[in-house]
Amino acid sequence: MKKVLEGSMAISESVRIAEPRVISAYPITPQTHIVEHLSQMVADGNLKAEFVMVESEHTAASVCLGASACGVRSYTSTASQGLLYMSEVIYNIAGMRLPVVITIANRAVSAPINIWNDMQDSMALRDAGAIQLYAENNQEAYDMHIQAYKIAENKDVMLPVMVCVDGFVLTHTFEVVETIDEVERVREYLPPLNMEYKLDVDNPYSFGTLGEPSVYMESRFNLANAVNNSKKVIVSAAQEYKDMFGKFHGALIDTYKTDDAETIIVAMGSILGTIKDVVDELRESGKKIGVLKVRSFRPFPEEEIVAALEDAGNVIVIEKAISLGKGGILSQEIRDVLYKHRINSINVNGYVLGLGGRDITPKNIIDLIEKAKTDENMDGEFFGLNSFIEQGNISNIGD
Amino acid sequence: MLTKEDTHKELFTMGHTGCSGCAQSMAVKLILEVLGKNTIATTATGCLEVFSTRYPESSWRIPWIHSLFENSAAVASGIEAALKITGRKNGTTVLAQGGDGGTADIGLQALSGMFERGHDVLYVCYDNGAYMNTGYQRSGLTPFDAYTTTSPSGKQSFGNSRPKKYMPQIAMAHRIPYTAVASAGYPVDLQKKIKKAASITGPKYVQIDVPCTPGWKYEPRYSVKIARLAVQTGLYPLFEAEYDKIISVKKISKKVPVEEYLKLQGRFKHLFKDEAGRMEIEKIQKIADENIVKFGLL
Amino acid sequence: MDFDFKIGIIALPGAALANKTGSFANEVPVFKQKTCTGCNLCIYYCPEGVVYGDKKTKIYNFDADYCKGCGICAEECPVDDIEMVLVEK
Numbered sequence: 001m002k003k004v005l006e007g008s009m010a011i012s013e014s015v016r017i018a019e020p021r022v023i024s025a026y027p028i029t030p031q032t033h034i035v036e037h038l039s040q041m042v043a044d045g046n047l048k049a050e051f052v053m054v055e056s057e058h059t060a061a062s063v064c065l066g067a068s069a070c071g072v073r074s075y076t077s078t079a080s081q082g083l084l085y086m087s088e089v090i091y092n093i094a095g096m097r098l099p100v101v102i103t104i105a106n107r108a109v110s111a112p113i114n115i116w117n118d119m120q121d122s123m124a125l126r127d128a129g130a131i132q133l134y135a136e137n138n139q140e141a142y143d144m145h146i147q148a149y150k151i152a153e154n155k156d157v158m159l160p161v162m163v164c165v166d167g168f169v170l171t172h173t174f175e176v177v178e179t180i181d182e183v184e185r186v187r188e189y190l191p192p193l194n195m196e197y198k199l200d201v202d203n204p205y206s207f208g209t210l211g212e213p214s215v216y217m218e219s220r221f222n223l224a225n226a227v228n229n230s231k232k233v234i235v236s237a238a239q240e241y242k243d244m245f246g247k248f249h250g251a252l253i254d255t256y257k258t259d260d261a262e263t264i265i266v267a268m269g270s271i272l273g274t275i276k277d278v279v280d281e282l283r284e285s286g287k288k289i290g291v292l293k294v295r296s297f298r299p300f301p302e303e304e305i306v307a308a309l310e311d312a313g314n315v316i317v318i319e320k321a322i323s324l325g326k327g328g329i330l331s332q333e334i335r336d337v338l339y340k341h342r343i344n345s346i347n348v349n350g351y352v353l354g355l356g357g358r359d360i361t362p363k364n365i366i367d368l369i370e371k372a373k374t375d376e377n378m379d380g381e382f383f384g385l386n387s388f389i390e391q392g393n394i395s396n397i398g399d
Numbered sequence: 400m401l402t403k404e405d406t407h408k409e410l411f412t413m414g415h416t417g418c419s420g421c422a423q424s425m426a427v428k429l430i431l432e433v434l435g436k437n438t439i440a441t442t443a444t445g446c447l448e449v450f451s452t453r454y455p456e457s458s459w460r461i462p463w464i465h466s467l468f469e470n471s472a473a474v475a476s477g478i479e480a481a482l483k484i485t486g487r488k489n490g491t492t493v494l495a496q497g498g499d500g501g502t503a504d505i506g507l508q509a510l511s512g513m514f515e516r517g518h519d520v521l522y523v524c525y526d527n528g529a530y531m532n533t534g535y536q537r538s539g540l541t542p543f544d545a546y547t548t549t550s551p552s553g554k555q556s557f558g559n560s561r562p563k564k565y566m567p568q569i570a571m572a573h574r575i576p577y578t579a580v581a582s583a584g585y586p587v588d589l590q591k592k593i594k595k596a597a598s599i600t601g602p603k604y605v606q607i608d609v610p611c612t613p614g615w616k617y618e619p620r621y622s623v624k625i626a627r628l629a630v631q632t633g634l635y636p637l638f639e640a641e642y643d644k645i646i647s648v649k650k651i652s653k654k655v656p657v658e659e660y661l662k663l664q665g666r667f668k669h670l671f672k673d674e675a676g677r678m679e680i681e682k683i684q685k686i687a688d689e690n691i692v693k694f695g696l697l
Numbered sequence: 698m699d700f701d702f703k704i705g706i707i708a709l710p711g712a713a714l715a716n717k718t719g720s721f722a723n724e725v726p727v728f729k730q731k732t733c734t735g736c737n738l739c740i741y742y743c744p745e746g747v748v749y750g751d752k753k754t755k756i757y758n759f760d761a762d763y764c765k766g767c768g769i770c771a772e773e774c775p776v777d778d779i780e781m782v783l784v785e786k
């Protein structure tokens with residue numbers, strides 16, 4: 001059914017129909033609406049789950065870890081400081097191979113404290129062993145959560161999945177979202193969780209044992225394989241979803257007008273909408289420009305990205321996070337896979353935009369494309385700084 | 400009658416790498432004897448977790464999970480929530496375990512949350528009075544004047560300068576249905592308390608004094624003796640509480656001077672050097688005397 | 698190809714029995730069986746759980762494969778019926 005839904009409501013609707021049985025969370029802007037909606041659903045009897053309202057994000061993730069280890073589908077959501085606070089537990093969940101789904105309402109990280117959107121928080125967790133998917137709009141956010149459980153619970157995967165949605169930009173925006181109304185059809189797509197090993201008094205296994213140097217590397221090797229091998233599962237989950245529900249937003253990546261493109265803009269998340277509008281405009285005036293959307297950042301879709309970019313002359317990476325002391329994160333990885341495939345003819349320029357909720361306007365993107373024409377190998381260059389702050393007008397206020 | 404074959408079937412099996420004479424391993428064995436096989440356990444990072452589950456080995460014959468250092472109570476909360484949804488097989492007990500550090504320091508927040516939310520979880524704190532797994536560093540439950548590697552004695556120091564935190568009272572302040580303090584020196588009393596705890600629905604807290612041979616620096620054979628002396632001196636009062644009321648205390652027949660307890664342990668050796676140390680021992684005696692009055696131990 | 702672990706390196710119940718900790722022991726107990734009253738305290742207190750025996754016959758023994766030689770059984774025996782002796786190595 002088509003409804004006008006706030007992003008957070010779309011996400012909670014999607015979580016509801018995926019039927020997690022244990023939900024645990026701690027409030028943090030801009031994730032709050034998601035967990036508020038979910039607790040209301042539980043309170044109203046529209047979702048049969050234990051909602052454990054905890055005293056911290058560390059505990060929220062730990063509750064999911066414990067429940068998931070019992071073979072019960074579990075869910076949590078957080079952002080920013082909350083994600084950093086639970087990060088230790090996310091590594092543990094991944095290492096124990098538990099299929100917890102976590103929504104990240106992407107938000108900037110302190111200091112300075114800032115509640116608005118960027119992707120520094122989830123980027124900080126990119127090496128945890130969790131799958132990371134990024135949604136472009138609320139419809140995709142809705143569809144992605146159902147897919148996330150399908151991916152997480154696949155026998156060859158068994159990993160946590162982080163569904164990353166831009167805070168405020170998506171979580172607090174109303175859009176038309178088409179929801180699935182028959183839980184039976186979702187169950188057909190996503191059968192009940194059935195774990196081979198779980199905490200069970202009839203089969204008393206020990207989980208999270210001490211891995212000495214003789215076995216630790218091998219267990220991490222298995223984990224690395226699981227993350228890499230999840231690529232095909234992400235693809236099939238998207239494909240099956242399309243077959244059953246008619247919605248498709250790309251699998252590992254998605255391309256937009258890239259076929260003959262000389263310039264390709266690479267980005268993740270909600271900014272893709274603005275970029276696509278700009279591309280449409282520029283196409284009208286005859287510019288050969290296209291867009292590559294990275295939907296799965298972990299696992300990183302190396303082959304797919306190379307295939308999409310190899311014929312372009314210029315690549316512009318727009319991202320809302322930075323590896324301080326190095327540069328862009330996504331741009332680094334794009335350059336890395338191109339280099340690995342011996343493609344050195346492409347001028348890759350990476351820019352950091354929109355940190356801490358700074359607006360990214362269509363004009364910014366047009367300006368950036370202009371600038372990139374003469375730039376070479378930019379690596380996480382800040383774009384869109386306020387020149388009046390540079391001149392010191394603000395810092396001099398007060399005594 | 401107990402045969403050799405029976406001992407191999409204990410729910411907490413031999414073959415772990417705990418130190419010779421480790422009272423913590425003794426307490427675990429006694430607890431599982433009472434709780435039985437329908438128990439799911441979490442264990443915080445610490446000696447117990449490390450010495451009992453060196454992959455591929457495990458001493459546990461019950462479903463068991465290592466949480467992390469500070470979240471044993473939180474993971475247990477999740478297990479309990481899952482059991483609420485799936486149904487408890489044969490009234491499964493959820494047992495959360497942690498050392499004094501994992502309980503009273505870094506894990507206090509998660510523990511408080513578990514209490515306050517009212518999960519049906521039995522939390523056991525194995526109190527050996529320091530971070531033993533990392534090499535005997537001070538915790539909030541290290542006793543006054545004890546030497547640890549981060550509260551060393553020296554020209555300017557008599558060891559740990561702060562009194563032991565009243566952790567059981569913190570548990571009681573949550574008005575959970577049952578709190579108890581037990582000791583490896585009194586196994587019958589310990590098992591009785593665990594049995595009672597298991598029979599009560601809701602959050603339960605049991606703290607157990609478990610001497611540690613390398614950390615407290617004494618010969619392994621004295622583990623039980625030292626635990627008993629801690630009680631008999633009044634330094635480690637054993638009691639039970641329901642909600643915020645103490646309902647029973649283990650009386651001591653006659654007061655033993657704290658010196659008897661201190662002198663067996665290398666961690667208090669520096670108090671026996673000179674007159675200044677003598678005065679410190681008097682301060683410790685005062686702590687014991689106050690306990691005796693406060694808990695009505697005599 | 699994956700290494701053959703149960704997912705997330707899960708261990709089997711009681712697998713620690715494979716580790717014969719008896720090699721730790723410098724001393725082991727001798728149950729003299731003279732004054733024993735069958736109080737069972739040695740069973741209670743053994744931190745390893747390796748003492749076994751019978752209240753009725755008052756015959757107790759220990760499992761040398763796992764005994765770590767801590768001496769608690771001997772120290773705690775109320776009637777001095779257990780003695781620690783050096784292990785010949």
Ligand SMILES: Cc1ncc(C[n+]2csc(CCOP(=O)(O)OP(=O)(O)O)c2C)c(N)n1
Nearest residue numbers: 444445446468498499500501529530531532
């Ligand atoms: C977050 C975190 N901080 C520190 C550590 C290191 N660490 C592991 S066990 C431990 C001490 C455990 O002490 P306690 O809880 O008293 O248990 P014990 O080993 O004494 O039985 C410490 C500090 C850790 N594993 N995780």
Ligand code: SF4
Nearest residue numbers: 417418421446611612
């Ligand atoms: S260090 Fe102490 S607590 Fe740890 S195993 Fe040894 S005796 Fe037990």
Ligand code: SF4
Nearest residue numbers: 743764765767768770
């Ligand atoms: S010496 Fe220690 S380990 Fe050996 S039987 Fe006696 S109490 Fe048990």
Ligand SMILES: [Mg+2]
Nearest residue numbers: 498499529531
């Ligand atoms: Mg300790």
